[in-house]
Amino acid sequence: MDAGKYFGTFRACYGIKNAIILNHAPVGCNWGTMIYGTSQNLNDLRMSSSIMHEQEIVFGGENTLKETLISMDTNYDTVKNPLLVLLVGDIPSIIGDDVSGIVDDVEIEKDYVIINAEAFKGDAEKGYEDGLLRLYSLISKNFDKKTNVEKDTNINSINLIGVSIDDYKIEADLKEIKRILKEFNIDINCVISNCTYSEFLNTPNADLNVVMGQGFEFAKIMQKEHNIDYVSVNYPYGIEGTKKFVKSIISKLENNIYKDEEAFELKYNSLVDYEPYKRASVYMNGLYSVPVSIIGDFKAESMAEFLSQELGMDIEVVAHFGEDYKTDVLSSYTTMIFGSSFEKGLSNDLDIPLIRYTYPVFDNVSLSDNIPYAGINGALCLVEDILNSALSRCGKFKYNI
Amino acid sequence: MKKDNLNDETTKNRIKKDILSYTLRDHLFNGIRQHSNWQYHKYGINCKLSGALNTAVELENSKVIVHGCSHCAFNQRLSPRTMYDPAYDVECTNMTEKDVIYGGEEKLRAKIIEVYEKYHPKIITVLPSCIPGLIMDDITGVIATLNDEDILKDCKLVYVSSEGFSHRAKNAFERVMKDYTKAWKNPKDVPNYEIRGCGKQEALYSFFKQLYTLKEYNNDKNNDKFDSSKVVNIESIGLQGFVNKLEVENISKILKRASIDVNLIPANLEHCKNASSADLNVVMGNIRWAERMKQEFGIKYVKKWFYHYGIEGTEQFFNEIFEEIGLEEEELINAKQIVKEEKEKAVDKLKDYSEFLGKYKYAVYTSGFFTTPYILKIYLEDYGLPIKYVLLDTKSLKNLNISDETIDETVESIQKLFDEWNYDIKIVLNPEIEELNDVAENVDYILGDRHLPYIENIPIINLHLVSSFLYRSSFDLLTEFSKYMVRKIKIKQNSKYQVDNSKLIISNFDYDKVHYPLLDEEVPRNSMKIWREIWAIKSE
Numbered sequence: 048m049d050a051g052k053y054f055g056t057f058r059a060c061y062g063i064k065n066a067i068i069l070n071h072a073p074v075g076c077n078w079g080t081m082i083y084g085t086s087q088n089l090n091d092l093r094m095s096s097s098i099m100h101e102q103e104i105v106f107g108g109e110n111t112l113k114e115t116l117i118s119m120d121t122n123y124d125t126v127k128n129p130l131l132v133l134l135v136g137d138i139p140s141i142i143g144d145d146v147s148g149i150v151d152d153v154e155i156e157k158d159y160v161i162i163n164a165e166a167f168k169g170d171a172e173k174g175y176e177d178g179l180l181r182l183y184s185l186i187s188k189n190f191d192k193k194t195n196v197e198k199d200t201n202i203n204s205i206n207l208i209g210v211s212i213d214d215y216k217i218e219a220d221l222k223e224i225k226r227i228l229k230e231f232n233i234d235i236n237c238v239i240s241n242c243t244y245s246e247f248l249n250t251p252n253a254d255l256n257v258v259m260g261q262g263f264e265f266a267k268i269m270q271k272e273h274n275i276d277y278v279s280v281n282y283p284y285g286i287e288g289t290k291k292f293v294k295s296i297i298s299k300l301e302n303n304i305y306k307d308e309e310a311f312e313l314k315y316n317s318l319v320d321y322e323p324y325k326r327a328s329v330y331m332n333g334l335y336s337v338p339v340s341i342i343g344d345f346k347a348e349s350m351a352e353f354l355s356q357e358l359g360m361d362i363e364v365v366a367h368f369g370e371d372y373k374t375d376v377l378s379s380y381t382t383m384i385f386g387s388s389f390e391k392g393l394s395n396d397l398d399i400p401l402i403r404y405t406y407p408v409f410d411n412v413s414l415s416d417n418i419p420y421a422g423i424n425g426a427l428c429l430v431e432d433i434l435n436s437a438l439s440r441c442g443k444f445k446y447n448i
Numbered sequence: 449m450k451k452d453n454l455n456d457e458t459t460k461n462r463i464k465k466d467i468l469s470y471t472l473r474d475h476l477f478n479g480i481r482q483h484s485n486w487q488y489h490k491y492g493i494n495c496k497l498s499g500a501l502n503t504a505v506e507l508e509n510s511k512v513i514v515h516g517c518s519h520c521a522f523n524q525r526l527s528p529r530t531m532y533d534p535a536y537d538v539e540c541t542n543m544t545e546k547d548v549i550y551g552g553e554e555k556l557r558a559k560i561i562e563v564y565e566k567y568h569p570k571i572i573t574v575l576p577s578c579i580p581g582l583i584m585d586d587i588t589g590v591i592a593t594l595n596d597e598d599i600l601k602d603c604k605l606v607y608v609s610s611e612g613f614s615h616r617a618k619n620a621f622e623r624v625m626k627d628y629t630k631a632w633k634n635p636k637d638v639p640n641y642e643i644r645g646c647g648k649q650e651a652l653y654s655f656f657k658q659l660y661t662l663k664e665y666n667n668d669k670n671n672d673k674f675d676s677s678k679v680v681n682i683e684s685i686g687l688q689g690f691v692n693k694l695e696v697e698n699i700s701k702i703l704k705r706a707s708i709d710v711n712l713i714p715a716n717l718e719h720c721k722n723a724s725s726a727d728l729n730v731v732m733g734n735i736r737w738a739e740r741m742k743q744e745f746g747i748k749y750v751k752k753w754f755y756h757y758g759i760e761g762t763e764q765f766f767n768e769i770f771e772e773i774g775l776e777e778e779e780l781i782n783a784k785q786i787v788k789e790e791k792e793k794a795v796d797k798l799k800d801y802s803e804f805l806g807k808y809k810y811a812v813y814t815s816g817f818f819t820t821p822y823i824l825k826i827y828l829e830d831y832g833l834p835i836k837y838v839l840l841d842t843k844s845l846k847n848l849n850i851s852d853e854t855i856d857e858t859v860e861s862i863q864k865l866f867d868e869w870n871y872d873i874k875i876v877l878n879p880e881i882e883e884l885n886d887v888a889e890n891v892d893y894i895l896g897d898r899h900l901p902y903i904e905n906i907p908i909i910n911l912h913l914v915s916s917f918l919y920r921s922s923f924d925l926l927t928e929f930s931k932y933m934v935r936k937i938k939i940k941q942n943s944k945y946q947v948d949n950s951k952l953i954i955s956n957f958d959y960d961k962v963h964y965p966l967l968d969e970e971v972p973r974n975s976m977k978i979w980r981e982i983w984a985i986k987s988e
Contacts, residue, residue, distance in 0.1 A: 048540065051519025073578055075495025075612035079523030082488060089484055092491050092972040098982050101614050104582060111982070118981050122974045137517070138578050138613060141548065166519030167545050167579065369518075389525065392536020409526060409534075410481075 048389070049369035050083075050407070053136060055174020056164035057084065058211040058406075060132040060182065061093070062240020063247055067128045067157075068094040069119055071112050071146065072136030084213050086409040091212075093128070095119060099138055108144045116153045123157075130185070130244045131159040140165045158244070160185055170369055171344070172261050179208075179239065179265035182247070187272065189248050203300045204236040206250050208266060209259035209345070212241045215408035216420050223422035224283060230318060231293055231305045239265070251275065255299050260345025282346045285353030285426045290315055323427055330434050335359035340376045342366050342386035342393075343405040350385055350404060357426070358433070383436065400436035402429075467694065467928045468914070474690045475913050478532030482689075485528045490847055490963070490976045494528050495612030497577055499647025502527035503686035504573040504608065505535040507655070508716035511569040513539045515556050515587065516577025520612070529646070529688045539563050543579055552580055557590050564600050570717040571659070573606045573651075581611030604717060608654040610647055621848040628754075628818045629854075629861045635755035648686040649734045652714070656737035659720040660744070677707075678773050679726040681747075684712035687732060691916045691925070696732065698922040702766060702790060706783035708773065728773040748772050754819040756921045758826040759798075763791045765921040794923035801930040802832040805937070808892035811837035813879075813908075815844045815897060817858065821865045823918050827895070828871060831930055837887050838862070839876045839894070843963060849983055880961060893937065905949050909936050 053072075057080045060068060070077040077096030085091050097115040099108045119131060135146055146161055162181045164174060198204075207224070210217060225235055236253040237246045239262060250256075256266040256277035266277035278299045283292035294311065297303050305311040324331065338361040341351045347365055354360040363379035366372030368387075376384070376393055384394045385402045388410045394401035403411050404420055419425040497514070501524050504512045512535070514521035521540035541559045543552050556574065563572060576587055591605045631638035680703060684696050700710040713723045729738040729749035738749035750772050756765035766787040770780055810833050814820055820840070827833045840862070842855050859875060866873045876883060888894060888906045897912045917929040940946075949955055958968035966972060 048522045048525075048538075049518045050522045051517050053519050054522065073495055073613040074493050075497060075520070075524065075578075078488070078492045078494040078498070078528075079526075081492055082484075082526060083523070089487065090967055090969060090972055092975040094491075095975055095978040095982065096492060099613055104613055111985075114985055115978070115982050118978045122978050122981075124970065128971065137548075138582060141579070141582055165545075166517035167543050167548050170518075389534065389536060391534070395536075 049367075050171040051166040052169040052171065052174035052177070053134070053164045053166040054080065054083070055169075055171035055176075056162055056178035057134060057174075058171075058213060059175045059178030059240050060134070060162070062210075062212040062238075063130060063132075063182070063242060063244050064212065065128050065244050066093065066130040066132050067119060067123050069112075069115055069131060069133045070094060070096045070136065071099070071108065071115075071133060071139050071144070072096065073099045073138060076136050083407045083409065086407060087213055087215065087217070087412060093123075099136075104138065104142060107142060108139045109146075109149050112139070112144065112146065113149050113153060116150065116155065120153070120155050120157060125157050129157055131155060131157045132182075133159060133161045135161065135163045135165070137165050137167060158185060158189070175211075175261045176264045179262055180268065183265055183268055186248055186250060190251050200302055201232055201304075203233045203255070203303055204253045205233055205255045205257050205296060205300075206237045206239060206253040206269075207235055207257050207259070208239045208262035210238060210241055211406065214406050215403060215411070216413040216418070217241060218416040219413060219419035220421035220425065222416045223419040223424050227283075227289060227293060227318065227422050228296070230314060231297060231311075232303060233296065233300070254301075255296065257296055281349040281352070283421050283425075284346075284349045284429070285357045286319055286423055287357055288349055288353050289422050289426070318423055324430065327430070327434060330438070331358070331430065334433065334437075336361050337382055338363045338380040339383045339385065340364040340366075340372075340379060340381040342368065342372055342376075342384065342390050344368060346405050347385075353426070353429070354385070358430070383433070400440065402432055402436060404429075467924060468932055471691060471694070471917075471928075472913060478690065479913070481531040485531050487966070488528070490966070491972075491979050494646070495524070496614060496647035496650060497575055497610045497612050498524040498527040499529055499686075500575050500608045500610035500651040501525070501538065501647070502530045502535055503648045503651040504575065504606075505538070506685040507571050507573070507714065509569055510571035510573060510716075511537075511539060511563050511567055512573045512575060513541065513556070513559055513563060514575050514577060515541045515552060515559075515580050515585070516543055517579065518542045520577035529648070529686075548579060548583060551583060552585050553587075553590050556580075556585065556587065557594065560590070560594060560605065561599060564603055569603060571604045571606060572600070573608060573654075575608050575610040577610070578612045581609075581613070604659055606654055606658045608647075608651045610650060619849065621845075622850050622854055625817065625845065625848075625850050625854050625858060629858050631754075632821050632861055632865060635753065638753055638755075649736060652683070652686055652734070653736045653740070655714045655720070656723075656740055659714060659717065660724050660741070678728075678775065678779075679709040679711055679722075680728045680730050680769065680773065681711045681713045681723045681726045682730040683732045683737070684715055689916065691920065692732070695920040695922050695925065698920075698924050699730070699766075702787065703769070706770065706786050707779070708769075708783070728769065730769065752921055754822045754919075757819065757822050757919060759791060759794060759830045759923070759926060761822070762921045762923055762926070763787055790923050794927050797927045798830060798930055801927075801934050804934050805930070806832050806834065808834070808937070809890070810835050811839055811876075811887050811891045811894045813839040813841065813894055813896040815841035817842075817845055819919065821862050825869070826918055826926070828869075830926060831933070833895075835871070835873055836891050837874050837876055838866075839879050839884075839887065841878055843878065847980070849980070878962075893940075895933070907940070909933065909940065911936070 053076060060066060061084050070080060074096060081094060095115060097108060097111045103111055140163060150161060160181055162178055221238060228235065237250045251273040253275060256269055256275055258266050258277055258279050259282050269275045270277055276299055278295055280292050280295045281288060283289040297305050305314060336359065339354055340363045341347045347367060351362050351365045355362050363381045364372055364375045373393060381397065383400050384390050385404055387405050388403055388408050391401055418428050420429050497520060501512060518540050521538050525535045525538055539559060541552060541555045547555055560572060574587055587607050591607055594600055594605060627639050682696055682700065687693055703710050711719055711722050711726055714720045724745050726747055729741055729747055731738045731749050731751040735751050741747045742749060750768050752765060755761055767784055770783040775783060812824060812827060812835055824838060827835060840859060845855050863875055876887065884906050894906060894908045896908050896910050897915050911933065914929050914932050917925040960966040960968050960973060
């Protein structure tokens with residue numbers, strides 16, 4: 048099931064780590080964004096709600112919005128939380144609350160942006176795209192091109208676009224991606240959406256925008272306004288998947304010594320260590336032809352490629368959240384599901400393991416930043432988890448006669 | 449003493465079903481999630497759709513359709529009531545902008561038919577989100593038309609008013625607290641109240657209103673669905689947590705021993721049909737559904753209140769059921785005797801535990817409020833604990849938006865009750881670490897729940913894993929609680945693994961002085977403050 052536009056927009060904005068979010072909506076939208084948004088960091092609570100109620104349906108939500116705006120602007124320190132994002136949900140949009148008028152009345156001290164995020168206007172991906180586009184207006188207002196900054200011409204700088212702060216294993220994945228890119232003289236200027244407000248405002252200082260699945264509209268406007276090229280890449284799962292990811296980025300960069308194929312191969316191969324895999328090679332042979340299904344967002348395709356190309360597994364079903372995949376999976380030979388926490392229902396139905404890899408994950412936590420799923424080290428961690436979920440299965444065949 | 453043969457299947461099953469083992473296992477798998485749920489409630493509340501949805505999915509052989517955007521169905525599958533058991537399988541009409549403009553009725557009709565043809569459920573529950581509520585989709589009209597057309601053979605359609613903007617008023621708990629405080633003195637005066645917001649009550653009421661009809665009532669009243677002459681319905685879904693369900697199981701067992709048949713409702717359509725031929729309803733939560741059945745079918749009800757806790761309270765609860773159900777004189781005597789025997793067995797068991805527990809002096813820390821004096825009464829009278837202090841944490845009341853004035857009245861009422869019951873107990877309000885240390889000087893143990901900080905070496909016996917046992921009308925759960933308490937104290941006294949709390953990983957964090965376990969961080973504290981501020985000005 049798709050999370051809908053409101054969640055997509057929320058995720059784009061909540062990834063600005065020192066932004067605060069005002070959910071102008073009934074209580075349920077605030078509760079939902081809170082529990083999913085903080086599932087990997089239970090203390091990261093930076094939102095509140097205008098608590099729209101029946102009386103607001105009748106009389107409008109402008110008064111309660113005003114009170115909440117004042118309260119949020121006053122209570123959160125502007126230095127620590129310089130940005131206020133006002134998300135307008137379905138109800139105020141339908142009843143026609145004059146949100147801009149109220150905001151003009153209040154004179155907010157912080158930088159702010161108003162984003163209409165009506166759930167009925169699209170899916171989560173559209174919400175993410177629209178959210179970033181609206182956030183871009185802050186860049187056009189506040190960006191100050193650092194013309195005099197001396198740049199090391201041997202180092203390329205990129206913005207990584209498409210992830211969210213509440214993604215499963217996000218910190219570990221980013222650490223691994225940064226580590227690998229650093230080996231190829233590439234620095235990450237900003238990760239969207241997992242950055243501070245000042246890092247976000249500094250995005251035009253990058254050499255390239257790297258888009259992973261979502262955030263294309265933001266990349267396009269950056270190309271138009273700041274002449275920054277962009278490249279679309281798959282999420283870097285697996286040794287080969289990561290290789291493709293790095294290669295695609297380098298192909299778009301100037302002055303990168305690893306544009307030379309031989310230099311690149313030599314370097315990349317030096318980073319890969321197959322020794323740990325050897326210790327479980329007998330088990331890994333057993334993974335060949337094992338039928339699996341992958342459910343997810345834009346990451347599903349990359350995961351399927353890794354499982355088939357690098358582990359030899361048979362891919363039964365690859366589906367996106369918005370699709371009706373349940374019947375397909377149930378009528379397949381799937382023995383392991385890769386998905387979100389919500390695929391636990393399917394894995395229970397089939398009594399098979401679930402590997403959680405994509406949003407939303409609310410029944411597992413990822414605390415260590417040394418256990419990624421992305422990148423070269425991520426491939427090893429994934430193999431470990433896949434093998435363990437298979438090996439730790441126990442059960443006896445009981446004759447049913 | 450004969451040792452168990454651990455290879456024996458019967459022994460294995462007994463161990464699996466042992467109340468404490470089962471509860472502690474369940475806490476590990478499920479209960480840890482509730483900690484985050486309590487924490488989240490400081491920053492917001494869920495909406496009615498969430499509680500309604502997670503109650504509706506408990507109906508057997510049924511499907512749930514959320515009429516709204518996928519956003520709501522996606523979001524509300526995870527409810528605070530059942531964080532450990534999300535509603536994985538929910539259908540949605542996926543309303544778009546076009547539906548907002550032109551109405552979503554056709555889409556709902558098509559979805560109902562699609563779900564029926566795909567799954568052939570016995571019940572389909574339709575749950576509207578805010579949008580159809582606002583644009584006034586005629587959901588009951590869609591359902592009536594489908595019923596008239598007789599398209600859905602042998603499938604009942606239920607509509608629950610679950611629009612998220614219709615949550616409870618900010619002063620709801622203020623009223624409830626005031627009412628309860630009065631009722632502590634005269635328990636029978638406790639008023640019925642309705643708390644909107646969670647959605648469970650709306651769902652239950654709709655099931656009873658729409659799944660029972662007079663026609664079925666007339667047809668079923670004279671059939672022989674049950675073995676015995678008397679039947680009770682017991683509310684059995686939407687009960688938060690596993691201990692509630694254990695209690696229903698316990699109650700059912702005793703009633704069956706008294707030759708009374710039990711119909712757990714509204715578990716499935718069959719049970720709903722049988723319900724109208726019952727002689728009595730047993731209400732575990734809100735009485736609205738039972739009131740309706742009383743009007744519709746003339747079925748009386750007994751509701752479990754706080755004065756049905758504890759040994760005496762549990763006996764009283766069963767006796768009320770026996771008296772209301774209309775047993776013949778001999779049957780009544782027999783039934784009461786069965787409960788009396790159960791009670792005596794429990795009292796005997798408690799004697800052994802109390803002998804040990806009575807050797808020490810205690811302070812009891814509590815943050816639950818609506819039933820506080822009656823819970824303390826169990827400690828004092830059923831378990832015979834010498835309690836010197838009661839440490840009252842009123843912060844949870846503040847979170848519920850209860851005024852300082854009402855909190856003062858509540859504390860005063862508790863003190864008066866102690867005086868009336870002739871207990872010399874000192875009340876300490878919202879003790880901080882230093883005060884806890886002072887109290888610890890004068891007692892052997894502080895009995896606590898989940899809100900007590902573990903960060904100092906105070907002799908705390910943490911009972912939060914089983915604290916919900918005390919809120920039950922069940923002899924078994926009362927004795928198991930006592931058994932657990934004894935075990936915890938003995939471990940504290942004898943284990944070679946004595947915990948030094950200062951070495952705990954969680955002792956390395958700075959906590960908010962008032963709102964443990966909230967960390968001492970400005971941003972979440974501000975979020976909590978804002979939520980309370982805005983919640984407080986609502987409905988004024």
